[in-house]
Amino acid sequence: MSSSSAEDIPEQCKDLFTQDGVLLKSCIGRSINELNSIGMLCIVQNADSTKCVEWRPNDLITIDSDTQDQEWAVVNTIGRRQRTLSGNMTSDYATLRARIIKIPLSELKTFRVSRNNQQMQFSTKPGVWQMSFYFQHGNAEIFVAYLKNHVKTAKARNDKNTYIVVEPNRETQVLNKSFAELDIFTENPTDVVWSLVSNLRQRPYETTMEAFSKLTDIVYYGNEAMNGKRDVSEEVADLLTKSMSAMEDSTAVTRSDEYEVISVKPTLPPRPCIPRYALYYGNEAMNGKRDVSEEVADLLTKSMSAMEDSTAVTRSDEYEVISVKPTLPPRPCIPRGTPLSTEKWDGLQDTDGRVTEVEGVKQLIFRGGVAHSIRPSVWKYLLDYYPWTMTHSEIKNLQRRKTEEYFSMKLQWRSMTEGQESRFSEYRERKSLVEKDVNRTDRTHPFYAGENNPNLIVLQDILMTYVMYNFDLGYVQGMSDILAPLLLLLGNEVDSFWCFAGFMEKIAPNFDMDQAGMKQQLLHLQQLLTFASPELAQHLAQKDSGNMYFCFRWLLVWFKREFSHRDIMRLWEVLWTGLPCANFHLFICVAILDTEKDILIGKDYGFTEVLKHVNDLSMRLDVDKILSTAEGIYHQIVSAPHLTDQIRVILGLPTIGRSHTEDSHSDTEDKEASPKAECSRTNEASRSNATTNGNGTNQRVLFAPEADEYDRFIWPGEHNSNYIKTAKTLYIRIFVRWRHRLVSSPTEASTAKTLTYICPVATPTSFEPNGGFNIGSGTVLVYFGATGSVTLEYNGIQISVVTKTVWALLA
């Protein structure tokens, strides 16, 4: 593209980035009829190389392009666009020109992204949002990502959606340098262009294909394109226009429509939010109209395939990876209600004592808990000791039966003789555990304090009777913590026992022999956190804390160790309602972690610091605030448009067959994986392993997790030490999202890559050094974390996040 002569261009600007379909919602100083018009939001570089954010109404753009014979002007690429402001200008045009809104970046103070990422507000002076825009197509994420390349921003303390402009960024040089370091795109742009031009005449079609595949490179490795003043893709695109003109007879408009499709022209690596097919087929494909561009697009897709050595599954995985992560709806702030009062509670029972409107009662309790004075009564219902529908007299009968039952079970162990006990080791073990724990349960609370406290005996009796009630489960540490507040509140031994039994019923999986229930919850928690707060989840994963073990105590005893007795009573009664979903306790975890997010990430806490910080939160948490936050997060998630099946399962919603490949764990029990050599994916894995190895040896799969457990990469030493002894190779395929930490914000540059990395099986405890692989001219080092996380490093800088792993042990 030759640059036009400058004399008729009083104003020459370069659009660095444009976003179509942006509605002007408000602008101080503009008349109301200017609002709600559609336009284009751009980042423009002026002739004096200052930059500004500019909004142009659509009708202007049309005029603009009409005045030029530049097909590309219509396309919202970065193409250089000259505006003609000559004497024959219509007055309409002048009016439209006046409607352009410009915000010089040097004056931009803050901007804010809100309404599901679809609204953007700008301000050049504190306290006033001068203008706001609504993004009709997709959302503002990409625009923000680009904008952040031109201004240095910091998130506002009080509002994470608000960005404060720290200073205009002179990052271009930095960027170029960092991408050059990666050295993936090595070809000389000029060569590309010239060979294209010469080939075009002889082999227009093939050359176009070639150009497309180049373009694919650029789209795919977008980042690399930035190493010239004028980027390759721009030149290629230019040439493509010409070649296409030669090939077909369509009008400029149609063509440009088609090209709109490839206008994902990343000067900086964007995260294309357009779904894959829309990206390549554009509108035409939707209309079923098969034309050249579609065929080209087809071939383009194929060329993309050729570029990678991966399977179809892998490819689609990768596209998942580079697709923009949808953002959650804004978090509603839901105030807590007042506790269920005596009057209300009395009013909710009919004359016979039946509780009517059970759901209503639960709602009230969920909103505000229960007044302390009626807790003893209400808790019995919440813990399924008293059925809601029972009358006073029925309850009396029930109490009688339950009292008898309790004492008969108590008698069973009380009447055990010393001789019996000496030959009953399982009983002895349980008894000894109970005794040890009773002596160290809430001893600082007056109710349990002091030597020979009779309440300790009651505590012990209840726990021992529970051992007889549920001998298989027996006594597990944590149970005394669960019982202590119940006994403290109810006072009565029998009531406490049955309420305890009811509570245990709710949290039975916590005490599974193989801890499957806990592992499942920790996994669910991790999935939920990834959905609700991906940034934090990612940080934890990087710090070897992705297994969420540091939340173990929270979950095991439902936060008993984290709150005072008063507060734990409030928290528990809310959770017992089972509202708004059975896993609401996981939302409590997410709420606490979200509150601590800034510290955990900001201070770059590692494995030990995370654990310490979380453990030290004990007794320093505000129960009402956490409940409110948790509920807000719940609503945020439940109304998220991109809700996956995985999250739906956690929420207790029916599944809809949508799974996110990136985190498509099965929701089945976390069972011990059994060796399955027949597993097709593993066979495939071992085949490709042989090829990649190039040694042709037939490697036998010794161990591979169940297909649906692939993502959960657990270092084989952890559970399968038997296999590791005979295994020679660990085959691991890693799905990576590159994150260019070199660039100011890690989110703005991402592209996908699949790595097949085969490493010798180290001793189960050795995780370093793990070798590496080459990329460009450098080496990427792979580090396996202690808990199965994988991080990659390039020139000492962590560059990527592993989103998925497939692994197997080979003989």
Added chain:
Amino acid sequence: MAKTYDCLFKLLLIGDSGVGKTSILFRFSEDAFNISFISTIGIDFKIRTIDLDGKKVKLQIWDTAGQERFRTITTAYYRGSMGIMLVYDVTNEKSFENIKNWIRNIEENASADVEKMILGNKCDLDDKRQVSKERGEQLAIDYQIKFVETSAKDSLNVEYAFYTLARDIKAKMEKKQEASNPPGARSGAHVLRASDQQRKPPSWLSRCSLL
């Protein structure tokens, strides 16, 4: 922030529930004892920096839940530990018998060359004693592990135990470091002189500080 230590050792306390792991740790880190301890759920750690032959060694000591059921979780923390205290309760026969199981547990989950030490805790409770000191010593001989009876309550041998374990780890590291040195400098006809000894190659500290 300047590093306040030369070296970091990760230690681990394991043993049956209620043998006094948390009490031992509390005695060592805070020099205190509290009769009304709470059971450890999950995992926690404490830090104490000690002076070892002029070097500041930061001990990061991990305290685990003892009950067998939680082992799948707690063993995840074995990794990377350089020293392990195996604790039993002298007033509890079963906890002593279980030391064998704990050793097997270490073999399966910890590094092969981890330093170990057996502690027979609660030795102040002589009237309730079920395991004699001799049996403890014999077990230690069988496994070739150092042994000492301790009392977190009376502050008996707790300091000694941690210092001993830390010193053994340090010695092992130094030995490893020496072994990895090119032998040319001091082998062959060349007789090692006293002055050579002082000219130590890059200290082992440079290695362990990577941790």
